[in-house]
Amino acid sequence: xxxxxxxxxxxxxxxxxxxxxxxxxxxxxxxxxxxxxxxxxxxxxxxxxxxxxxxxxxxxxxxxxxxxxxxxxxxxxxxxxxxx
Numbered sequence: 001x002x003x004x005x006x007x008x009x010x011x012x013x014x015x016x017x018x019x020x021x022x023x024x025x026x027x028x029x030x031x032x033x034x035x036x037x038x039x040x041x042x043x044x045x046x047x048x049x050x051x052x053x054x055x056x057x058x059x060x061x062x063x064x065x066x067x068x069x070x071x072x073x074x075x076x077x078x079x080x081x082x083x084x
Contacts, residue, residue: 007032007063014059023051028069030056036064042072 001009011030014037018028028041039056043049049069056065 003035004032007035007037010060010063011037014056017055017059018052021051021055023048028052033066034064036060036066038066038068040068042070044071044073046071 011032015030018030023043028039028043031038031040037060039052043052049071052069053067056067
């Protein structure tokens with residue numbers, strides 16, 4: 001198994017874990033970049049972001065990785081939209 005294959009294997013394991021854990025963050029993308037990975041996307045809360053990063057640190061220990069996770073809180077507008 002090549003180094004690239006090993007990175008891909010570990011990334012796929014992380015993807016599976018993100019999909020089946022209690023947080024089930026399907027809006028998170030994990031992509032191989034060289035000998036490491038980039039984790040990006042959006043999560044629903046700061047706590048969820050922390051949990052995703054904990055899982056990433058566990059699954060990708062020893063690999064270089066970067067994250068670009070945004071916390072988005074979908075909520076109804078604070079006031080009614082004015083139509084003219």
